[in-house]
Amino acid sequence: MALNTNFDEILEFPCFQTFKVMGVADPSLSEVVISCLQQHAPGDYSPSIKQSSKGNYHSLSVRVKVTSKVHMETIYTEISSLELVRFVL
Structure with a gap:
């Protein structure tokens, strides 16, 4: 699925992009x-994790080197499709 973004107009690739992932407060x-990131952008990741005030959700921030608009959109789409994930920014 192609996303209609203009990342290629506002970013110079390759670059680092921080993905913020909100998901269910599950240990995994x-x-x-x-694991999803390793498939699309292999690297050594150590995300920062914050818990929601009620403890139902976790927010992960992870910095990823992206090489193109398509690469960035693919990562966004793949992470968004994970069962435990609710939002990706």
């Missing part, structure tokens, strides 16, 4: 997201 959320 971080592992699932990192």
Whole structure:
């Protein structure tokens, strides 16, 4: 699925992009997201994790080197499709 973004107009690739991932407060959320990232942008990731005030959700911030608009959109789409993930920014 092609996303209609203008990342190529506002960013110079390759660059680092921080993906913020909000998902269910499940112990495996971080592992699932990192596993997905390893498939599309192999690297050494150590996301910062914050818990929501009620403890139902976790927010992960992870910095990823992206090489193109398509690469960035693919990562966004793949992470968004994970069962435990609710939003990706």
